[in-house]
Amino acid sequence: MITAQVRYMLGITVDAMGSGMYVPLSLLYFHQLTGMPLEQVGVIMSAGALLALVSNPIAGVLVDRYGARTVVVGGYFVRAAGFFCYPFVDSPVPMFLAVALVALGDGSFPPAIQxxxxxxxxxxxxxxxxxxxxxxxxxxxxxxxxxxGAALALGSDAAYQVIVVVSGIAYLAAAGFIGTIPSTHIATPKAERVRGGYREVFRNRTFLALTLANVPTAFGYMVLAVSLPVYITQQLGASSSLVGVLYAVNTVGIALLQIPVTRMLTRYRRTRMAALGAAVFSVSFLAFVLLGVFSTGAVLMTGIFAATALFTAGELLHGATASALVASAAPEATRGRHLSVYQLSWAIPIALAPALLTALLTWSAVGMWVLLAAGVAGSALAMLKLEPRLPEAAVRSRLSLIPSE
Known part of the structure; x- marks a missing residue:
């Protein structure tokens, strides 16, 4: 008998493999198979992605009414349907409709899975x-x-089609694993449902402050994908091949170390560990500033890897801990709505980061890093200030084991 936790992990892994197959070729897929210019493909994909912001609050309501498992599984089916439409796309309008389906499923996922x-x-x-x-x-x-990468090395349109279809099948498989996990959610009778909808969330000033405090940190997370590749190649003069190596350092580090690090962190207050992670982010950003001012040659290469390792350490400290803190701070009756509002503190920076961080980098590379460092340091301080106002069960993961800190 496969346990619920193992089924959950299988679902998440299959989901990630499907995403990992498609994300690197998302722009190239439609350009290669429809002949549409890359610029047009990018605009259509961005327009479709805006729907993720719309599906977010809808997902919150659905989670509170029907349960998180239902929304997670439904989102998988919606994304699979979108991917199965991709092979039939031959012009902008069908492309937008297919991309919009996937975006709706993507937007519902973070608050539902949390x-x-x-x-x-x-x-x-x-x-x-x-x-x-x-x-x-x-x-x-x-x-x-x-x-x-292996499939695309074949150099055929069929390889693109196979990747898309297999990604859709991966989402169906993930839905199968997650859908069999017993859920504790009990549908609330209509007469007992919380009135006021999102007004209940906006009255929760502590949770809103927690949400706002995450915005600078969310921008910090985007550095690896948006700012760092441009900075190290154009500002520091490093080889473009180094970008993939640094990305591997981060992803492999998270894959190998997140579980043991988090087990160690459960002995301490979540607020303080999340704040420590944000502070380490700030130090890594300042390290990148110093690299641009003082380092050359071998020292520069060593410094780039050291600063990236610091960034990864910040993510290890902050990521899972902050997610558990927020999920525990949300009231159970309106957890879906609360988490969908919190998710906006990720969705909006993700949408704005490419334009905003690129503009800051063009204006001043040093200025961009200093602003990011100051922002995440502010997030760390805000987390510490909010600690006394947050529920004790959110701050401490082990209420029966209170360590000296």
């Missing part, structure tokens, strides 16, 4: 499950990327 973890795991088990999720997701994304 709510689901909160339903099936309590206390430090929640931290450990989120850590295992992050670890396996990184491993799955990497494996999917390798499979896609």
């Amino acid at each position: 709510s689901f973890v909160a339903e099936i795991a309590q206390g430090d088990s929640r931290d450990k499950l989120l850590a295992a999720q992050r670890s396996l997701r990184n491993a799955g994304l990497g494996a999917g990327g390798l499979i896609a």
Whole structure:
């Protein structure tokens, strides 16, 4: 008998492998098979991605009403349907409709999966499950990327089509694994449902402050994908091949270390460990500033890897711990709505980061790193200030084991 936790991990891994296969070729797929210019493909994909912001609050309502598992599984089916439409796309309008389906499923996933973890795991088990999720997701994304690279080496349109169809099948398989996990959610009778909808969330000032405090950190997370490749190649003069190596350092580090690091962190207050992670992010950003001012040659290469390792350490400290903190801080009756609002602190920076960080980098590379460092340092301080106002069960994952700190 496969346990619920193993089924959850299998679902997350299969999901990540499907995403890892498709994400690296998302722009190239439509350009290669429809002949549309890359610029047009990019605009259509961005327009479709905006729907993720719309599906986010809808997902929150659905989670509270029907349960997180239902929304997670439904989102998988929606994304699979979108991928199965991709081979039939031959012009902009069908492409937008197919991309929009996938975006709707993507947008519903973060608040739904966080709510689901909160339903099936309590206390430090929640931290450990989120850590295992992050670890396996990184491993799955990497494996999917390798499979896609091997398939594309064949150099045929059929390889693109196979990757898309297999990605859709992966989402169906993930839905199968997650859908069999018992859920503790009980449908609330209509007469007993929480009135006021999202007004309940906006009255929760502590949770809103926690959400706002995450915005600078979310921008910090985007550095690896947006700013760092441009900075090290154009500002520091490093080889473009180094970009992939640094990405591997980060993803492999998370895959290998997230679980043991999080197990160690469950002894301490989540707020303080998340704040420590943000502080390490800040130090890594300042390290990149120093590299641009003082380093050359071998020292520069060593410094780039050291700063990237610091960034990875910040992610290890912050990622799973902050997710468990937020899931535990959300009131159970409106957890879906609360987490969908919190997810906006990720969705908006992800949408704005390419334009904003590129503009800052063009204006001043040093200025960009200093602003990011100051922002995440502010997030760390805000986390510490919010600690007394947060529920004790959110701050401490082990209420029965209070360590001296």
